[in-house]
Every structure is written in structure tokens, then in C-alpha cells.
Amino acid sequence: VKTLGISAYYHDSAAAVVADGLIVAAAQEERFTRRKHDARFPTNAVRYCLDAAGARADELDAVVFYERPDLKFNRLATTYLGFAPNGWESFRHAIPEWLGGKRRQDRQILAELEGIDPAKLRFAEHHVSHAASAYFPSPFDSAAVLTVDGVGEWATTTTAVGRDGTLTILNELCFPHSVGLLYAAFTFYTGFRINSGEYKVMGLAPYGEPRFAHLIFDHLVDVKPDGSLRLNQEYFDYCTGLTMTNDRFHDLFGGPPRAPETLLRRRDMDLAASVQAVTDEILLRMTRALAEETGERRLCMAGGVALNCVTNGKILRDGRFDEVWVQPAAGDAGGAVGAALLGDHLIGGGPRRRVDGLDAMSGAYLGPGFDADEVERRLTALGARYDVLAEAEVTEATAAALADGDAVGWFQGRMEFGPRALGNRSILGDPRSPSMQKQLNLKIKYRESFRPFAPSVLAEDVSEWFSLEAPSPYMLIVADVRDHHRVALPERYDELQGLDRLNVPRSTIPAVTHVDFSARIQTVHRETNPRYHELLTRFKEKTGCGVLVNTSFNVRGEPIVCTPEDAWRCFMGTELDLLVVGSCLLRKRDQDPSLAEDYKSAFALD
Amino acid sequence: VRTRLLFILVVTPLGVLGRPLWRRQLGLTIDRGAETYWRRRRDGEVSAADLRRSS
Numbered sequence: 231v232k233t234l235g236i237s238a239y240y241h242d243s244a245a246a247v248v249a250d251g252l253i254v255a256a257a258q259e260e261r262f263t264r265r266k267h268d269a270r271f272p273t274n275a276v277r278y279c280l281d282a283a284g285a286r287a288d289e290l291d292a293v294v295f296y297e298r299p300d301l302k303f304n305r306l307a308t309t310y311l312g313f314a315p316n317g318w319e320s321f322r323h324a325i326p327e328w329l330g331g332k333r334r335q336d337r338q339i340l341a342e343l344e345g346i347d348p349a350k351l352r353f354a355e356h357h358v359s360h361a362a363s364a365y366f367p368s369p370f371d372s373a374a375v376l377t378v379d380g381v382g383e384w385a386t387t388t389t390a391v392g393r394d395g396t397l398t399i400l401n402e403l404c405f406p407h408s409v410g411l412l413y414a415a416f417t418f419y420t421g422f423r424i425n426s427g428e429y430k431v432m433g434l435a436p437y438g439e440p441r442f443a444h445l446i447f448d449h450l451v452d453v454k455p456d457g458s459l460r461l462n463q464e465y466f467d468y469c470t471g472l473t474m475t476n477d478r479f480h481d482l483f484g485g486p487p488r489a490p491e492t493l494l495r496r497r498d499m500d501l502a503a504s505v506q507a508v509t510d511e512i513l514l515r516m517t518r519a520l521a522e523e524t525g526e527r528r529l530c531m532a533g534g535v536a537l538n539c540v541t542n543g544k545i546l547r548d549g550r551f552d553e554v555w556v557q558p559a560a561g562d563a564g565g566a567v568g569a570a571l572l573g574d575h576l577i578g579g580g581p582r583r584r585v586d587g588l589d590a591m592s593g594a595y596l597g598p599g600f601d602a603d604e605v606e607r608r609l610t611a612l613g614a615r616y617d618v619l620a621e622a623e624v625t626e627a628t629a630a631a632l633a634d635g636d637a638v639g640w641f642q643g644r645m646e647f648g649p650r651a652l653g654n655r656s657i658l659g660d661p662r663s664p665s666m667q668k669q670l671n672l673k674i675k676y677r678e679s680f681r682p683f684a685p686s687v688l689a690e691d692v693s694e695w696f697s698l699e700a701p702s703p704y705m706l707i708v709a710d711v712r713d714h715h716r717v718a719l720p721e722r723y724d725e726l727q728g729l730d731r732l733n734v735p736r737s738t739i740p741a742v743t744h745v746d747f748s749a750r751i752q753t754v755h756r757e758t759n760p761r762y763h764e765l766l767t768r769f770k771e772k773t774g775c776g777v778l779v780n781t782s783f784n785v786r787g788e789p790i791v792c793t794p795e796d797a798w799r800c801f802m803g804t805e806l807d808l809l810v811v812g813s814c815l816l817r818k819r820d821q822d823p824s825l826a827e828d829y830k831s832a833f834a835l836d
Numbered sequence: 837v838r839t840r841l842l843f844i845l846v847v848t849p850l851g852v853l854g855r856p857l858w859r860r861q862l863g864l865t866i867d868r869g870a871e872t873y874w875r876r877r878r879d880g881e882v883s884a885a886d887l888r889r890s891s
Contacts, residue, residue, distance in 0.1 A: 314851025
């Protein structure tokens, strides 16, 4: 039984194929088209997934789309009716598209997938797709399930329980009441892009104080003890307008939204800290109530808000659940995996399958890979000069370069599915270097200086470095650097404000220690990524430190690299010192500089 | 023009006439005294019947 899952037409289009319970392939369209958050039908991702599964479209047993356009249209219509005569601006932008055919997405999808029997095309609810992506691939037989995002059709948050391979939805919160939209409102208000800048707000929060949290609770949101909530629509614009917040919101917080790319002020940091604190509190109330209602000791999560790894860490430490598993592609792209799994289990009768006793995501390494001959052929065609190394030499030479302070592009095996690079499409650095964060942010990633970097750590060493006893293979849990790795802060540190604290070393691994001593941790496991595990082991042998800086292999605004060509362009266009593609090692000093393209301005800022 | 007419002649009158209904459906009232805002789903296990054939 082979099932194709598709998410598309909002943001982060993706495709996934499940065959007899096994997730064979999954990829986001943006990686192929090189257009960040590409929302168009995922033609390239579908083609890749079908190739990986060895199937033609007409051989599929089912195609499942990740949401229900009929319910979405119903929500839009009800919203316009509820707010009329207000709402014209939004109405005139949205409705012509829906009346022009967007509501009949079955026709669009069938037109894109030639040869598909229309009877095989199905539509799942958005949050049911998320819940399926959270529970079915998890390592748990039974678990509570929480899905939280901006909005799907009507639902914005869903609680469920998964037991013995079945999924039962328990409760939901519906539009316009949404934790994701509350967070998005502050993302907009602090000058970042919604649906992509939420990560920056989370990274900015530790620089500020949550002094606006009480205003949010008093005016914007009524939260019950069980975490259910309503947003006071008198302060928001998203039901009727084209932005997230209105003048009343701006008056409450003392001014208009920050213009994008302008100086970050203390107030923006405090706003970020405040919405993060409110989100933490809401999600903790939700998960405590869910633990009580279901009696479960394990929790699965998905939906865009589940990418908030600060909150995830707090949920884990809260202790209501012994284990927490978050779908690595928790955002809408992951809906494609959930939809495919629903089709496989419910239509095809496929079993739940886990790989090697772990979860069923294969380390999230579900995207395209390139064999050694293919890599060499492509690099040669690009004019690259490289050495081909033996297996052991690859990790040895790379570890030596990292220990010498080089920034390394590391391209191995199959591409990750989801927003995080997990050691196959990564830029790596030495976390002990006090200058590494600045070097990577300003010379290689070309991104905002305040943004922290994440550590990859040998799974067996995680509790030596961080206050974390659980695995975090998908970089979705934040925990603190252990006290014995912290260094004394300079006198008068407390007098420093906001970004002034950025350059003060706080630990023996300063490049991955945020200003509040937290770190967004990826535990690296030999079972899912042996070569990356070997690299960390070699680095530890040389330095005593089984930790590396791991950031996605791209520059700001660019989708993570997919092919050796993408990696080459990024390598040549930035100040990366070394590129390792499979067993091929490329030194910057050996390359012809005339082959470098203008890379810094090649991508629109996100 | 058709979109504008639709908004003025259909959406606005229907919206105004049915305002209590729409606002209840959207849950636009903050109810400080309510115990919960969760909506209970009573459709049981997710099954093949939940995968709809048409959009």
C-alpha cells in the first residue's frame, strides 16, 4: 500500500510517501524551487517522493490532502458575516480567489497529479493531520496528543489521545482564538514576518523582561485554568484587515509596530519576553489539564507552536509527562506526513512501524541523497577542486579543521525533513570559540547578530553539558548549560542591557550558550546518523568537547541547501572555510575565486 | 465590482441580521465566569470516514 500526503496552498508546501506503514520519503517544495516557504503545489517534492518509493502516481493507493478546503471556506464566510460591515479589505483580497476555484482544490490537485483516480483523493482535517504526524510516528504505544498552531480550518488547538494505533480527538479551540495567532501578532508587532519570524521572537525573548505579560493577560487573552482561551478581538486586526494588530493594540503597548530591519529596542525585547512567558503559561496549563484528563504519561506534539522549543523544554521539566515527543516537521509541512500516515492506516490498513525500536522518522533524514559517483560528477561539472577521502579520513580531517576554528559546510546523506538542519545539511563550528557566533552570524549566515546558535551534542554526553536527561534528536527542546560549564560573569554584568550582553562569554561553549544560559539542543545518536556521531567523537578526542555548533546550511532568506550545487554556491558565496560533500573535501583556498557568485543579495530577507 | 456588490448586498445584510448567531459561532464574547472554552469533540476514533472524498 502506497499513500501520498500533500500539504500546499498556504505556506511550506510539502509531500510525503508512506508505504506499508513506513515513511519512505518526505520533502518541502522550497528546497527544490529555492523559494523560501514556497506555498505552490509541491510538484518537485511529489516527484522526488514518488521516485524514492519507486511508484508512479497512478500506482498510488491513496492521495491525502492535509486539510479540508470546504471547512476553511466556511470559517472565512462566517468570519466575514460575524464582523460585517467591517472586513471589506480582507474580503476583497481573499474571496475572489476562493470563488475563482480555490474552494475546489480537488480539481487543482487532480490536474497536478496526472493519472490519479479521483476516487483515491481524500481530504483530512488540518489538525487531525497534525495529530497523526505527532502520534503515529512517535515511539509510544499510548500517549496524549496536543496540536497547536495559528489556524487550520476552524481548529487552532486540538487535544487527542492515541492508543494502540488509534487516534481519538478530544477537545478543540477554534478560530479566532489561537495561541499561534497571539504569538504571530507579537511577531508582527516586533517587526518580524509572521509564519517565519516567530523563531526570532523566541530567540529575542531572553534579552528582555516579561514586563508586558500582565497587560496581555488583562486585556488580550482570557485563559482558563485548563489552558483554554479566548482572544479579545477588540485588539486584533486579522479577522477583518490585512495585518495582525490594530490601533487599540498599539496604544496598549505604547506605540506603532517596529518597522522591519530597524534597530531593536529594549521594548521589543521585553515584548518578546512577555509573549514567550504568556505562551509558556498557556501551554503548561494545557498540558497539565491534558495529563489529568487522559491519565497518560507520554505526550506527542505537532503544529507550528510545537516548534517553540523553549516552551517544549518547560513542558518536559514540568514533569506531568515522563516523555515528550515532538514531530520534527511540526509546522504545516509535517501535515503531509500526517496525511500520508492517515491514508496508510485508515484506508490501506497499514501497520504502525518504527525503525530500529526508535520513532518512525528515521532521524528526519527523509529527503534526497546523492551517492559518491553522483557527488563527484556534479562537483566536477561545477569546476570545484576537491580531494576524495577514505571514510575515516573524512571525519578526522573535518574534526581537525573544526578544532582549528574553521567554519565548515557539512553535506551528507539524505536531506532533513522539517525546518532544522540535523547534521546532514549543516554549517558547523567550534562552540568553544568566543568569536564563532559573531563570525557565523555576520560573515556566513548574514543574519541578525542577536540570534543564537544551537549545539549538537553526543547523545551519551548530553547530561554532562546540559540540564537534560532526555533525548532531543530534533533540536526541539531547550535546556540550560550545566553550572560547572558556566564561567563567572564580569562585574557590572547586571548593568548591561539587551544586546550588550551578547558578547560576554557565559560558558566554556559560548557560541551555543544564549544570554540566559539556555541552549537549543540536538542529541546526536549513532543509530540515526553514524557519520555525524563519528565526527563529534573525533572532535571530542581532539578537544575534550563532544559538542559542535550546528546551524542550517543556508544564508538568511535562503531555503536550506538540497543538492551539491546548492551547497557549492553557498560555500563560494560566503566565508565558509571548508565544504565536505559526502567524502569530497573542498578547501576555500583551493577554489577559483572567479566561480563565486554574488550570494549575499541573492535572497530576499526573511 | 461583483465582489463589492457581494459584500454590500449579501454579506453585510446577512451579517447584521444574523449577528448574534455568527458572533456565538465565533465565540466573540469573553466570559470571565466560564469554566472552560474547550469545545468537546464527540466523533470518536478517527476513521476512514473522516477522510472526505471531495473538497
